[in-house]
Amino acid sequence: MSLPPRKGRPTQVDIARRAGVSQATVSLVISGGAVSDQVAESTRQAVLAAAAELGYTANVAARRLRGKRNHLLGVYTFEPVFPVDQRDFYYPFLVGVEEATAALGYDLLLFSSVTSAADRSIYAGGVNRLRIADGCVLLGRNVRRDELAALVREDFPFVFLGRRELPDGELSYVAADYVTATSDMVTTLAGHGHERILYLRAIEDTEPTLDREAGYRQGLATAGLPVDESLIQALADPAELTAEHLEHWIARYGVTAVLIEPTEDTRLTSALDAIAATARIRFPQDCSIALLGDPPSWTPERPDWTRFSLPRVEMGREAARMLIDLLEGRQDAPQHRSLRCSFVTGDSIGPAPSAGPS
Amino acid sequence: MSLPPRKGRPTQVDIARRAGVSQATVSLVISGGAVSDQVAESTRQAVLAAAAELGYTANVAARRLRGKRNHLLGVYTFEPVFPVDQRDFYYPFLVGVEEATAALGYDLLLFSSVTSAADRSIYAGGVNRLRIADGCVLLGRNVRRDELAALVREDFPFVFLGRRELPDGELSYVAADYVTATSDMVTTLAGHGHERILYLRAIEDTEPTLDREAGYRQGLATAGLPVDESLIQALADPAELTAEHLEHWIARYGVTAVLIEPTEDTRLTSALDAIAATARIRFPQDCSIALLGDPPSWTPERPDWTRFSLPRVEMGREAARMLIDLLEGRQDAPQHRSLRCSFVTGDSIGPAPSAGPS
């Protein structure tokens, strides 16, 4: 009766032995597949009883091996540190990813060891650790294109948070619609009478920057304003931005409004704060300022910058959903989606000064 | 050359085919077992090259089934929602766990997927999905003891964040030293001349509450004060706490100071705020108040409550470290560790009122 197969955890074989049936039958009863209701009620009861007596719980590893799916979604960042800090620019993305992932029955794997290692590469040690997960959400500004390309080549399922393009392969992404948001910002300024709008862009040609520039041009076109190439300026280091600098643009080029890409650190906002502190230029009386994105963190934003804001949490959710759609075969081609940014009124733009003295 | 076995994720068989060896050889090279150095250098290189080209990573489930580890640490919470929100009481624990986990070269698996209904369960669906990880950090207030016991029984490696005891088995935990912290708070109050200190405790006999009560008694003993059992009161719902209530205690029992366990939601602090708003009792002039723990952080802490604060981030780190020690065999017996709380001066305690009217 009570044969002692007490070695480790009870398995379906143990149950089978005890109930006098085969392992297959046990599996049918336990996991209740399609053919499950063909099992006679008496045997079903016997199996369940035996399972209960032995305290059986199914082995996840075996199930997932069999099911060819780990039900794990990965998150990897190209940033130097994993965005668990609430003030991190990327943190809200993570929150969104987690939310959708959990809701869809997957667990979330944070590839933070890879991130924190000295040799921080997806392929550290020659292996693609991301493959542990069924698929992966990637994020971060300074992407390693070679690694992205490698992932595409071995067609590992992933979704990038932010638009990224590769010369050869296509990849899936969920992006913020920088083009429309920037364009709208320009037309809003134009509506306030601004005609000389300076656009300070990042120096690298990353997609987010390219999109903003495209939006800038599009907005000017919509507003019927000419594009003055000299009003598009690259800013290597936002710390460069000083009151003198700005006065120069206002006096020399007749600039009345400035669009700036915020950085993910505090350099830009500190620079702006510094300028405001000098009181040589008043925002928005002397010059309107709008940020093309979110300033870092939700620090006490004393000056309430006029800006647009990325739906970061929703982008995270959408990325997870998209990835799971890919994994479960509801989609296959690379997917692209752009989400609208929201406009934050703020108080740093106003009507254009009516021409004026320096 | 480039045969197209492009189906899903590459396996050792795929590598073997490509490198012209057997699967066994691949396994030897990859996982580097004991016999691993018998492999000829040339074949080793061939295998590694093939693996790199295919972007191979060992299948977690298969390794787990085989009884192997994957450098994966899990986190599971008994709370209804995973603490990714920065304002969540449990959030700092998560940050600490992530930090230490990454630093020690492990990746972090968040078991956030909620399979079915309201009550979270480790064994939902008759599976212990935690086992896909090497070990797990558990947290949450309303623990399911039966599941904890089951985990102990199947000796799955885990560490609880907070002291938890089970009738039968032993488990490892990292806790806050509530006893000492509460005791110190009592002696501090005694130093201010308080002799009648009311202790409002949670109604359930959970370990954190038991520890605080022990600390209360110990503190009184240290201060040479008698324990009046009627000054130990259970508070079912913190919302019960009203000005009338408190006045009653002050007038009838000569209470001059109150110790309260904060809840993880805002009920307690709102109740206190409400009392302060009535202006019928002034803190600390009429009565000193000290919190035995951290109030929830989704309130701007206008009144700066005197309290002690748990080293939550450090507790998280310590839990991860402890778990990894267990996994890597540096420890085996269940480990217990208590970390000191820090004292937050605040402004809600003061000298005892010199006896008094009404």
Added chain:
DNA sequence: AGTTGATCTTAATACGTATTAATAACTCCG
């Protein structure tokens, strides 16, 4: 009685890996 069906159960297999025992190839040496 033999064919067909219906109902229940099980043998066989695959999932991907790690390991043990066995084989093959090669060297050494009398």
Added chain:
DNA sequence: CGGAGTTATTAATACGTATTAAGATCAACT
């Protein structure tokens, strides 16, 4: 040249589950 010893590789197997195809049993109907 044949046996012993060494070295490099592989066949076979186990881990625990889910599923498919096949088998067994019995009832019903021609």
